[in-house]
Structure formats: structure tokens, C-alpha cells
Amino acid sequence: DAKTTQPNSMESNEEEPVHLPCNHSTISGTDYIHWYRQLPSQGPEYVIHGLTSNVNNRMASLAIAEDRKSSTLILHRATLRDAAVYYCILKSTGNQFYFGTGTSLTVIP
Amino acid sequence: ETGVTQSPTHLIKTRGQQVTLRCSSQSGHNTVSWYQQALGQGPQFIFQYYREEENGRGNFPPRFSGLQFPNYSSELNVNALELDDSALYLCASSPGGSQSTGELFFGEGSRLTVL
Numbered sequence: 001d002a003k004t005t006q007p008n009s010m011e012s013n014e015e016e017p018v019h020l021p022c023n024h025s026t027i028s029g030t031d032y033i034h035w036y037r038q039l040p041s042q043g044p045e046y047v048i049h050g051l052t053s054n055v056n057n058r059m060a061s062l063a064i065a066e067d068r069k070s071s072t073l074i075l076h077r078a079t080l081r082d083a084a085v086y087y088c089i090l091k092s093t094g095n096q097f098y099f100g101t102g103t104s105l106t107v108i109p
Numbered sequence: 110e111t112g113v114t115q116s117p118t119h120l121i122k123t124r125g126q127q128v129t130l131r132c133s134s135q136s137g138h139n140t141v142s143w144y145q146q147a148l149g150q151g152p153q154f155i156f157q158y159y160r161e162e163e164n165g166r167g168n169f170p171p172r173f174s175g176l177q178f179p180n181y182s183s184e185l186n187v188n189a190l191e192l193d194d195s196a197l198y199l200c201a202s203s204p205g206g207s208q209s210t211g212e213l214f215f216g217e218g219s220r221l222t223v224l
Binding site: 032034036041042043044045046049085087091096097098099100101102 | 113142144149150151152153154157165167199201211212213214215216217218
């Protein structure tokens, strides 16, 4: 199983950008990098994914290092509703996702 | 468009009993996967079904079994329950095949407590 390493927790002030790092030094050439988040008492929710190039969507941006051994999820303006556990996941062939323990993000008003 | 729904939302069983959890996939999705999430941990992959066939399994013993039905809904069965089986069980669906974007759509889970 491909492994990812994330900080256990991070804090951010409301309306400031947040950069959530993830290391995945054992990534293979065909692994996609996915990010999901899980709000309290809910199932995980898709945030963004990418392979090699940086990606943007309405929720966030994903910056992928040139060697693909690390990536950063960027929330451009954190809101209180962004407080959640963020999971960085490597997805190989098929739809099998291997979650780590994630980063618990606290947003301070 | 109806999302992923799971039932029951909460249940309590005793050690040694059997449990069946149910999942209705999102409309148009033919792939269902199940995850176990212990308190404070990330979800752990149990298995996946694609068009009624199991096509992937994580590191779980055979007493964890499943089914997928022609309408793509799914069941997770756990026999001989152990205390460590207490967890949130999550179902996720996806379009699968060439239509897959890799995005999973999760239900809110079934919280199982084993006493």
C-alpha cells in the first residue's frame, strides 16, 4: 500500500490561506494524488486530485512537486466550515483508496 | 440525484453475533466500496464491488463478506463479531469503468458498537 505522511494537526486564522503538506516518497508513476476531507459526524468528501500538474477547482488548489514525492493542498481563504480532517491519499489502479490518519485543521475565528 | 445512503445509522451488537449493513449507491454508480473507520483513525479499505463481483480486498479476515445486487446496492456482513469491530462503517460509490474520475462519494456511515 502506498503511504502518505501528514502532520497530525494544523491551525489557521479565518480568511487566511492554509497550506496542508503531504509527503509520499514511495509514489509510483501511475499513482494519482487525492485529497478528501471529513467533517465531524460525516463521511469523507472529495476535495481535489491530480497526477503531475497543479490543479485548481472551486474548493482548493493542489500543488504537486516536480518529483511528485510531495504535494500541498491550498485553501485560499479558510472559513470555519473548513475545519475538518484532511486526508492525502495515493490511488493506484482501481478504486482502492488507502487513507492515513490525516491532518486535523482548526480554523480560528 | 440521490446520494449514497446507509442503514442503519447506529446499532449495538454483542460479541459473537452477526451484523448486516446496507448501502444504496448514488444513481448511475456501479462500483461500491466499504471502509472501516475506528475512532481517531482514517478509513481502512475493506473491499470493493464492481458490477456484482468483488474486485479488490484490503487486509480484513474472511468473516467480513459482502454482496452487490443488480441495482448496485450493497451489503456488508460481519460474522462472529469482536470488540475491535466497533467502528464507523462507510460505504462509497463511484461510476467505475471509463466514466470514473477517481472521485468517491461517501455515505454518512453506520456506527457499530460491539459489547
